[in-house]
Amino acid sequence: MGRLRTVLSAALQDPARHGGESLRVTEPGLVGRVAAADVIAEAPLPGFDNSQMDGFAARSADLTPGEERSLPLAGVVPAGSAAPSLPEGATAAVMTGAPLPEGADVVIPVELTTAGSFQDLLPQSDPGASGPPSGWTARSVTFTELTAEDLSPGRFIRPAGSDLEAGETVLRAGEVLTPARLGLLAALGRATVSVRPRTRALVLATGDEVRRPGSTLRPGQLHDANTPLLMAGLESLGVEAHAASAASDDVATFTDVVEELISQYDPQLLVTAGGISAGAFEVVRQSLADRGIEFGSIRQQPGGPQGWGLIPADGRRPAVAVVCLPGNPVSCAVSLETLLRPALASLDASCPPPHRIAVTLAEAVESRPGVTQYRRAEFSPASTDDAAQLPTVRLVGGPSSHLLGHLARADVLVELTEDDTQVPAGAERHALLLTGRRLP
Known part of the structure; x- marks a missing residue:
């Protein structure tokens, strides 16, 4: 695999192929892509002190462990609203995720009140009104069975920056995007992320006897199983794959078609199937051997005949790695798993290694x-x-x-x-x- 990895590295890591594209964090298919640049948190996460649960914000000094006590209800703070300052000797209802009123240092769960829920403690909102309920100023909340732990400062409060501090690196270039990492970028307000381009491959169907699925076969012909097999296999490895055909056993014609397709698709990787054994009409071997592609056999079954090498860069395009797989579909599939996949995985973080x-x-x-x-x-x-x-x-x-x-x-x-x-x-x-x- 060492030689194959060297060939792939020369094409995949060519500086002419470097760069990134900016995509929205909600773009389909981002999971598995590779970050092209570091991302720094511009703000802390959470961005403000907030309540860990539905309950009541209070000053711990206004309550005593083991002692039942009532405090006037000074306000209601739903999630997404601004929090007022908390008067001394009072409490405020806070919902999960709501900002903590200034002056409060604990949140006491609603279950630790004599009411046990908000239903009877808070007035009902007018369905047509906006904002928190009104008319709460004459109400009070009675706390019961509080322990010292319940009143320890910071209890059930999520401090600003307790997840991430501003200035922290939250994503590094070369790391694979996961659902959690995309969620984190969104939570930090990042609408886009820069990702490396996917490895681009051209899958080339070869052989006069090969026909597209769905076509009528004449004697001696067969349907092309390798192209869909390789396309699906490469896509599962994070590769952007394109399919084309050079179905000719004439060496000169095949060579011209390959040159045209490389110019058209600009692949980093050219993958062929078939035409590489010692037969009389092995057009892939006969055509590409003169381009520096090495052909031979490895001690593996299925998948003995193999060919790989590099078509060097010229003034028109960067270098192209060439991998020539056996024509039998099982040999082709096994070679993809045992040879191409581990070599790609060692170079491209978006390619999952063999399991x-x-x-x-x-x-x-x-x-x-x-x-x-x-x-x-x-x-x-x-x-x-x-x-x-x-x-x-x-x-x-x-x-x-x-x-x-x-x-x-x-x-x-x-x-x-x-x-x-x-x-x-x-x-x-x-x-x-x-x-x-x-x-x-």
């Missing part, structure tokens, strides 16, 4: 020596109710790379190392949780 888990094999497994096999498997019911037990998996089909239906059923790819020629039932192995699947 590796430990599993128990429900049955004995045989694997070829000298290669790392990734076998499709699905979760099976555990043999015990022990919550600490590893998930049990049962293989789906064999190792062949054309079994796409079996991949669609699978939950994980079980990793069998080069030495795992005979693995007994009950053995523990690592597995990759497939995108869209959940642990049982």
